[in-house]
Amino acid sequence: MRGLAISKAACVGAGVIGGGWAARYAWNGIDVRIHDPDPEAERRCREVIANAERALCHLHGDMPARRGSVTFTDRLDEAVADAEIIQESVPEQVALKQRILAEIDAAAPAQALIGSSTSGLRPSELQAEMARPERFIVTHPFNPVYLLPLVELCGGAKSNQVALERGAAIYRHLGMRPLIVRREIDGFVADRLLEALWREALWLVHDEVATVEEVDDAVRFGAGLRWALMGSFLTYRIAGGEQGMRHFMAQFGPALSWPWTKLMDVPELTDEFIDRIAEQSDDQAAGRSIRELERERDDGLVALLEGLSREKLAAGETVAQHVAATRPAATADLDATAPLDLYRGYVTPAMVDYNDHLTESQYVEVFGRAATALMEALGADQDYRDAGGTFFTVESHQRYLQEIGLDEPYRIEVQVLGADDKRVHAFLRMVHAQSGDLLATAEQMYLHVDRHAGRATAAPDAMRARMDRVAGAHADLDWPEDAGRTMRPLR
Amino acid sequence: MRGLAISKAACVGAGVIGGGWAARYAWNGIDVRIHDPDPEAERRCREVIANAERALCHLHGDMPARRGSVTFTDRLDEAVADAEIIQESVPEQVALKQRILAEIDAAAPAQALIGSSTSGLRPSELQAEMARPERFIVTHPFNPVYLLPLVELCGGAKSNQVALERGAAIYRHLGMRPLIVRREIDGFVADRLLEALWREALWLVHDEVATVEEVDDAVRFGAGLRWALMGSFLTYRIAGGEQGMRHFMAQFGPALSWPWTKLMDVPELTDEFIDRIAEQSDDQAAGRSIRELERERDDGLVALLEGLSREKLAAGETVAQHVAATRPAATADLDATAPLDLYRGYVTPAMVDYNDHLTESQYVEVFGRAATALMEALGADQDYRDAGGTFFTVESHQRYLQEIGLDEPYRIEVQVLGADDKRVHAFLRMVHAQSGDLLATAEQMYLHVDRHAGRATAAPDAMRARMDRVAGAHADLDWPEDAGRTMRPLR
Numbered sequence: 001m002r003g004l005a006i007s008k009a010a011c012v013g014a015g016v017i018g019g020g021w022a023a024r025y026a027w028n029g030i031d032v033r034i035h036d037p038d039p040e041a042e043r044r045c046r047e048v049i050a051n052a053e054r055a056l057c058h059l060h061g062d063m064p065a066r067r068g069s070v071t072f073t074d075r076l077d078e079a080v081a082d083a084e085i086i087q088e089s090v091p092e093q094v095a096l097k098q099r100i101l102a103e104i105d106a107a108a109p110a111q112a113l114i115g116s117s118t119s120g121l122r123p124s125e126l127q128a129e130m131a132r133p134e135r136f137i138v139t140h141p142f143n144p145v146y147l148l149p150l151v152e153l154c155g156g157a158k159s160n161q162v163a164l165e166r167g168a169a170i171y172r173h174l175g176m177r178p179l180i181v182r183r184e185i186d187g188f189v190a191d192r193l194l195e196a197l198w199r200e201a202l203w204l205v206h207d208e209v210a211t212v213e214e215v216d217d218a219v220r221f222g223a224g225l226r227w228a229l230m231g232s233f234l235t236y237r238i239a240g241g242e243q244g245m246r247h248f249m250a251q252f253g254p255a256l257s258w259p260w261t262k263l264m265d266v267p268e269l270t271d272e273f274i275d276r277i278a279e280q281s282d283d284q285a286a287g288r289s290i291r292e293l294e295r296e297r298d299d300g301l302v303a304l305l306e307g308l309s310r311e312k313l314a315a316g317e318t319v320a321q322h323v324a325a326t327r328p329a330a331t332a333d334l335d336a337t338a339p340l341d342l343y344r345g346y347v348t349p350a351m352v353d354y355n356d357h358l359t360e361s362q363y364v365e366v367f368g369r370a371a372t373a374l375m376e377a378l379g380a381d382q383d384y385r386d387a388g389g390t391f392f393t394v395e396s397h398q399r400y401l402q403e404i405g406l407d408e409p410y411r412i413e414v415q416v417l418g419a420d421d422k423r424v425h426a427f428l429r430m431v432h433a434q435s436g437d438l439l440a441t442a443e444q445m446y447l448h449v450d451r452h453a454g455r456a457t458a459a460p461d462a463m464r465a466r467m468d469r470v471a472g473a474h475a476d477l478d479w480p481e482d483a484g485r486t487m488r489p490l491r
Numbered sequence: 492m493r494g495l496a497i498s499k500a501a502c503v504g505a506g507v508i509g510g511g512w513a514a515r516y517a518w519n520g521i522d523v524r525i526h527d528p529d530p531e532a533e534r535r536c537r538e539v540i541a542n543a544e545r546a547l548c549h550l551h552g553d554m555p556a557r558r559g560s561v562t563f564t565d566r567l568d569e570a571v572a573d574a575e576i577i578q579e580s581v582p583e584q585v586a587l588k589q590r591i592l593a594e595i596d597a598a599a600p601a602q603a604l605i606g607s608s609t610s611g612l613r614p615s616e617l618q619a620e621m622a623r624p625e626r627f628i629v630t631h632p633f634n635p636v637y638l639l640p641l642v643e644l645c646g647g648a649k650s651n652q653v654a655l656e657r658g659a660a661i662y663r664h665l666g667m668r669p670l671i672v673r674r675e676i677d678g679f680v681a682d683r684l685l686e687a688l689w690r691e692a693l694w695l696v697h698d699e700v701a702t703v704e705e706v707d708d709a710v711r712f713g714a715g716l717r718w719a720l721m722g723s724f725l726t727y728r729i730a731g732g733e734q735g736m737r738h739f740m741a742q743f744g745p746a747l748s749w750p751w752t753k754l755m756d757v758p759e760l761t762d763e764f765i766d767r768i769a770e771q772s773d774d775q776a777a778g779r780s781i782r783e784l785e786r787e788r789d790d791g792l793v794a795l796l797e798g799l800s801r802e803k804l805a806a807g808e809t810v811a812q813h814v815a816a817t818r819p820a821a822t823a824d825l826d827a828t829a830p831l832d833l834y835r836g837y838v839t840p841a842m843v844d845y846n847d848h849l850t851e852s853q854y855v856e857v858f859g860r861a862a863t864a865l866m867e868a869l870g871a872d873q874d875y876r877d878a879g880g881t882f883f884t885v886e887s888h889q890r891y892l893q894e895i896g897l898d899e900p901y902r903i904e905v906q907v908l909g910a911d912d913k914r915v916h917a918f919l920r921m922v923h924a925q926s927g928d929l930l931a932t933a934e935q936m937y938l939h940v941d942r943h944a945g946r947a948t949a950a951p952d953a954m955r956a957r958m959d960r961v962a963g964a965h966a967d968l969d970w971p972e973d974a975g976r977t978m979r980p981l982r
Contacts, residue, residue, distance in 0.1 A: 059796060175817075185698075190709040204683060221641035224715070228795060233706060280696070298542065301546070307796075310840070360856075361852045368851045392891065400884060425978060490909030
């Protein structure tokens with residue numbers, strides 16, 4: 001495919017959108033030349049690109065094998081002279097865009113694709129003054145361009161179908177999701193939806209029903225999460241239950257004519273229109289039952305909430321607090337003469353590999369949680385850690401004995417093998433909580449550390465006494481066969 | 492707080508919403524009695540609760556210490572007789588709700604809080620026939636109620652402020668985010684916004700601009716992700732750049748009057764109104780600069796995309812494909828007489844603890860990726876794995892020597908210590924890619940497995956030859972000091 005082999009792009013206009021495009025191209029190994037008459041453009045654009053690289057590094061876990069170069073030029077013709085694709089992202093004024101696009105058209109190679117980032121102007125109008133308008137299309141991205149996959153593609157009256165297809169191939173190669181807009185309308189599809197929400201949001205603030213923060217909260221703690229996952233139609237199909245979309249329309253359609261929003265013009269829900277929606281909704285569901293869609297929805301929402309929870313952002317903050325508040329505190333009878341039952345849980349979707357089995361690192365994660373529970377039982381709790389004291393795991397030796405699958409329950413038993421003034425030596429067993437099968441073992445050494453001093457220190461007396469108590473209570477247990485084990489060389 | 496100590500709730504109406512409420516209460520250890528006249532209600536509701544438990548187990552990684560009981564009764568008065576809170580979730584018909592609420596009011600204890608799940612009917616109207624209307628409020632949740640945190644609280648003319656406050660405390664305890672609606676309007680805040688989007692979505696389908704799937708895609712691959720994180724106003728504040736909200740309104744406000752959406756009535760952007768928005772936006776930003784907000788936005792979007800990527804859902808599917816396509820393939824010179832440089836990466840936000848250092852399990856995750864790269868270099872690639880062959884890590888012994896922080900780069904060097912017909916013994920070093928410091932080591936044993944046969948098998952000849960080649964090439968390297976190490980007992 002020709003679209004996949006491009007190596008040179010140009011950005012004309014380098015604000016937030018143009019800079020975002022440049023970052024996406026460079027990350028994908030494509031050299032970018034940039035033109036923007038604003039003397040501040042280069043500084044601002046390089047800031048956008050640096051921010052973008054940080055985020056993309058986080059998303060990919062790595063830098064790309066080769067980053068494309070990013071160069072600036074004062075001359076538009078120089079910027080586009082050998083580009084295979086040109087992104088126009090100048091301010092949203094028809095006459096300005098028409099003039100710039102004509103200049104790009106005149107200076108760019110005949111085969112180059114030219115795309116406008118306009119969020120709503122019609123391509124037929126924009127291509128009016130171009131000599132070769134057939135290779136022009138609208139390529140409307142969403143901020144931040146380097147992270148959000150959507151790009152709307154829309155051709156004008158004189159655009160070539162080949163240009164649309166080539167654009168779609170290039171953007172897929174850049175990690176985007178091209179959406180080809182069927183009919184040329186102002187605002188295309190996405191901005192019509194954005195505007196509708198934004199307009200109603202302004203009314204709510206205008207009428208003093210809510211503040212801007214309350215309006216945002218009403219979205220991000222609720223329906224916004226569903227929108228990120230499924231949009232409106234598929235969400236409502238699920239709400240319709242086993243009878244599907246037609247049922248939902250019958251049940252909730254009439255509410256559309258209730259005087260809720262400020263804007264009352266609604267399409268008439270004729271039988272024919274409802275049929276069309278129901279049929280398109282069937283196509284979208286592609287054979288997935290309501291039960292399957294519900295699970296997909298829930299798995300997706302859990303994934304979103306877990307991600308946000310890790311960052312303590314938006315709904316994730318609420319969830320993180322709730323999970324912390326409801327998790328049972330680690331309590332252990334340090335005088336018990338049996339291994340301590342310190343951590344229990346279920347294998348969740350975040351913990352499994354492509355075969356739906358617990359991954360290697362998640363065995364270690366779970367052992368780590370049991371170790372934390374042991375430390376808490378010894379007195380190294382959150383307050384203690386906040387004050388700078390903690391235990392580090394300095395060494396761990398695991399044996400992986402058996403697989404455990406998604407949704408299955410496990411528990412961790414901890415046997416303390418010994419302790420001195422700053423170390424605890426323990427043997428952990430992960431056991432399937434239903435079958436009782438031994439799944440994995442870990443022999444671990446923990447070292448008491450003063451983070452402020454930056455070195456190992458003796459544990460305080462009270463903690464030391466607890467360490468001795470549990471080590472003493474476990475002294476009569478059999479020494480685990482695997483403790484002190486080494487791997488025998490194969491040659 | 493009295494609100495935090497409730498132990499009994501009732502649900503009247505047990506469809507998708509009532510069932511969702513029941514699931515949330517039970518998960519939080521609160522006993523629920525349910526009344527719904529539909530003979531199918533109990534079966535359906537138990538299905539909703541089972542689904543909910545599965546999702547909540549995934550989100551919390553555990554079951555709660557105690558689940559509340561869920562019981563059904565044919566009699567409304569019995570359901571509510573000793574409830575501390577009652578959720579009414581019957582169909583959206585004013586007269587029906589008024590009648591049911593009056594019945595609940597008559598049968599419930601005097602101190603019980605009564606909430607209606609209505610998505611848009613006014614509380615003043617709903618409480619009209621109650622004898623003790625002061626303890627009634629609207630408590631509008633979002634489907635699925637057990638996962639989405641938002642609940643809108645709205646009192647009517649006769650509602651008591653105490654009821655709102657008590658409701659807010661109870662819902663916070665349930666892991667929800669209560670939003671108190673300042674003014675009693677139809678549709679409250681959230682459903683006004685939902686309806687605005689839904690209405691425009693219907694027009695787009697009606698006018699054959701897009702199919703229902705395309706409309707959903709236009710949301711979930713783009714702005715939907717921002718909505719899940721920040722809503723509209725904070726997103727636009729960032730788009731306004733360093734000059735903030737006032738600048739955004741000046742730049743993009745006029746577009747509101749362009750004929751994009753079908754519904755044209757827009758609030759007039761007077762200076763006073765723009766001032767109000769700008770001031771409320773400042774409050775919302777709470778001192779965070781645009782740069783800080785941009786990073787928060789990007790971190791949040793990365794977290795959302797990572798979560799979705801794991802589930803291969805929505806925008807995450809696009810991202811997962813792109814990350815896989817751009818990740819350099821594992822290539823290793825098996826004849827090299829130095830350790831193999833098999834994996835490089837950066838420490839990302841998903842990999843760090845609360846101190847922004849790489850967590851223990853993520854050291855193992857990274858070692859695991861290097862091990863996968865080694866296996867691929869030996870010929871156990873994706874095709875080989877799809878056919879059922881693979882290597883399992885059966886044993887691993889790590890030493891954690893030094894911390895590495897967020898955004899810092901690392902690489903993994905792999906020394907093959909030996910191989911036989913079905914095993915590979917290797918020693919891995921994690922090195923800081925800038926300072927060259929040794930961060931951690933892992934001695935690992937891999938076993939060739941036939942997943943179909945469910946047991947260890949000899950590697951095929953070609954793979955065996957590669958295993959021997961690399962073991963032979965590394966035979967002259969120094970045996971790592973830590974290989975074969977054991978932990979010395981402390982007593």
